[in-house]
Amino acid sequence: MEYDEEEEKILKQVLSAFFLYRQYGHTLIQQKRKFMSQLSFDHKDLLLQDTDNNFLKHLSRLDDCVKQNSVVAEAIAKAGIPVFYPSFDVNNLPHVSNEMMQKVSSTLKQLTRDWSEESVDERQATYVPILQELDSLFPLDSNDRSQIHILVPGSGLGRLAFDIAAKGFSCQGNEFSYFMLLTSYYMLNCVSSTSEFAIHPYIHSFSNHVTRDHQAEKVAIPDVVPAEYLNHGAFFSMAAGDFLEVYGDKTSENRFHVVVTCFFIDTAKNVLSYLDVIKNCLVDGGYWINMGPLLYHFENDCASQHENPTIELTLDQLFYAMDSMGFNVLKHESTTTSYMGDKRSMLEWIYHPHFWVSRIQKANLQQFVA
Numbered sequence: 001m002e003y004d005e006e007e008e009k010i011l012k013q014v015l016s017a018f019f020l021y022r023q024y025g026h027t028l029i030q031q032k033r034k035f036m037s038q039l040s041f042d043h044k045d046l047l048l049q050d051t052d053n054n055f056l057k058h059l060s061r062l063d064d065c066v067k068q069n070s071v072v073a074e075a076i077a078k079a080g081i082p083v084f085y086p087s088f089d090v091n092n093l094p095h096v097s098n099e100m101m102q103k104v105s106s107t108l109k110q111l112t113r114d115w116s117e118e119s120v121d122e123r124q125a126t127y128v129p130i131l132q133e134l135d136s137l138f139p140l141d142s143n144d145r146s147q148i149h150i151l152v153p154g155s156g157l158g159r160l161a162f163d164i165a166a167k168g169f170s171c172q173g174n175e176f177s178y179f180m181l182l183t184s185y186y187m188l189n190c191v192s193s194t195s196e197f198a199i200h201p202y203i204h205s206f207s208n209h210v211t212r213d214h215q216a217e218k219v220a221i222p223d224v225v226p227a228e229y230l231n232h233g234a235f236f237s238m239a240a241g242d243f244l245e246v247y248g249d250k251t252s253e254n255r256f257h258v259v260v261t262c263f264f265i266d267t268a269k270n271v272l273s274y275l276d277v278i279k280n281c282l283v284d285g286g287y288w289i290n291m292g293p294l295l296y297h298f299e300n301d302c303a304s305q306h307e308n309p310t311i312e313l314t315l316d317q318l319f320y321a322m323d324s325m326g327f328n329v330l331k332h333e334s335t336t337t338s339y340m341g342d343k344r345s346m347l348e349w350i351y352h353p354h355f356w357v358s359r360i361q362k363a364n365l366q367q368f369v370a
């Protein structure tokens with residue numbers, strides 16, 4: 001792969017962040033030890049006398065969990081080097097910001113959503129309606145599914161795109177985050193058995209746990225081995241890059257029969273430009289299937305507002321725009337789900353994402369004016 005200087009710098013930081021995770025994790029736990037040592041004698045004594053919940057022992061257990069997580073983090077980076085950045089020097093890691101390090105922990109947490117038995121309910125609520133819709137639009141007995149080209153922008157850790165390819169469709173995932181790209185590459189190409197490894201997704205937050213055991217909870221990954229399905233004739237690829245840039249020009253015009261977006265369209269600064277690109281890459285009569293909320297990611301990003309102002313449409317504004325652009329809505333419903341939720345936690349964000357199936361009619365339409 002070829003990168004410009006800025007891109008190369010980001011990739012270097014991301015790979016380094018995976019390698020530095022172990023040190024980062026132990027440092028966070030060491031800080032807790034320090035805070036504990038600063039408590040008053042009475043408070044320390046009180047906590048240490050709770051033999052079922054000895055806090056210092058618990059911190060040692062969390063150190064072991066970090067070690068286990070780091071095995072996965074390092075495996076992801078090591079597998080990615082030959083593919084993404086062969087000249088990367090493991091012995092010369094740059095400084096990596098705290099924000100980048102937190103992304104390693106949240107990527108590990110996201111592994112639970114896409115690749116564990118634990119999150120089957122979340123996938124049932126969000127991915128399964130999409131998969132069922134594809135089954136009913138393109139029944140297996142009357143379609144050569146390998147000729148149906150489906151794009152999944154913002155494909156995250158790749159599970160939805162994989163599930164679509166496993167049904168026999170030609171599927172391309174698209175992602176611009178190297179955390180996601182490296183981890184999905186590892187999951188899709190490098191795991192060879194179910195429950196091959198375990199992660200401890202909740203160790204980096206000390207809040208909202210009912211018990212200490214819960215904080216150290218172990219989640220087995222993966223629940224399915226992608227290579228077993230993808231080697232049997234499914235056409236599956238991942239395209240790295242910004243959705244608007246990769247699919248916005250003439251070369252992507254009419255390339256796909258279906259675009260599937262899941263928890264994605266609200267990542268836009270201007271969702272209308274996503275609609276333009278979805279329309280561009282769909283064939284006339286192609287389908288856009290969406291599942292997700294409108295939690296606009298850039299709404300409160302003051303830095304980005306300066307150079308690139310954002311616009312946050314309501315759902316009814318979005319439907320007006322879709323109608324004007326030639327998207328005919330065939331189905332529209334809403335559902336309820338968590339996202340990277342943790343059922344045992346005392347806090348869980350609940351979304352009411354909307355699900356729709358629309359069909360683009362390109363011919364005889366006036367050009368949409370934004």
Ligand SMILES: C[S@@+](CC[C@H](N)C(=O)[O-])C[C@H]1O[C@@H](n2cnc3c(N)ncnc32)[C@H](O)[C@@H]1O
Nearest residue numbers: 154155156175176177180241242243262263267
């Ligand atoms: C909220 S996550 C959803 C991931 C996955 N679809 C799911 O349902 O779990 C949104 C994803 O879109 C990716 N993303 C955001 N903006 C993008 C863009 N302009 N081009 C490609 N990917 C993008 C992010 O990196 C992130 O992985």
